[in-house]
Amino acid sequence: MKRRFLFLFLFVALALSASPVFPAAIEEAIAPRPFGTFSIVAYDEKTGDLGVAVASKFLAVGGVVPWAQAGVGAVATQAWAHPGYGPRGLALLKEGVAPEAAIAQLTADDPEREQRQVGMVDARGRAAAFTGKKTFGFAGHRIGRGYVCQGNILAGEKVLAAMAEAFETSTGELADRLLAALHAGERAGGDKRGRQSAALLVVRAGGGFAGLNDRFIDLRVDDHVQPVQELFRLLGLHQKFYPRE
Secondary structure (H helix, E strand, O other): OHHHHHHHHHHHHHHOEEEEEEHHHHHHOOOOOOOOEEEEEOOOOOOOEEEEEEEEEOOOOHHHHEEEEEOEEEEEEEEEEOOHHHHHHHHHHHOOOOOOOOHHHHHHHOOOOHHHEEEEOOOOOOEEEOOOOOOOOOOOEEEHHHHHHEEEEEHHHHHHHHHHHHHOOOOHHHHHHHHHHHHHHHHHEEEOOOOOOOEEEEEEOOOOOOHHHEEEEEEOOOOOOOOOOOHHHHHHHHHHOOOOO
């Protein structure tokens, strides 16, 4: 009996000390990977709304990229995304720091900054962006009046051009124009790896549920074969539940 227990003890000890071995498919699934994404951050000078729309071949992109605060600004952090850029960026904007200077502060002490991408707009319509030199191509950004389009691992610069044109020429409220830009970017090729998730965030003072916060529209599609189209459907449902005045 003692010999059996000794054998069992030695077997368990060896099993625990051994390095885990995963099948290749599992290793690939859990390994860190570049964050290919295209997004737009924007300000609506008519309503004061601020927002972000984003799509990616990445699970639940809405949980990482978009950040916004009514009366302050909006931030999209992507590529090798740094979630801290969202709250820290908004805090700087709230202090009155201009977007370009805020981004400079965020990236100054970040050793991984050349792998980052960030776009920012404030409640005055000032916009700025940063695309690190080591982000995966095609990567870039386009700054316009009150908005920034940006992306990495894109089908090409045509994606940003299509987004900018769609935003500038579309009509309706900010949510409609943000989705128009996102749809145009997808039609131009979007994330060249494919589609998986999308999100839309629009903030408005007192615009949230029961007027108790600023989350006017906060919609996410975490995993879908057509995430941008599904986002359009969800926005339609949102407008039925919360009719516009």
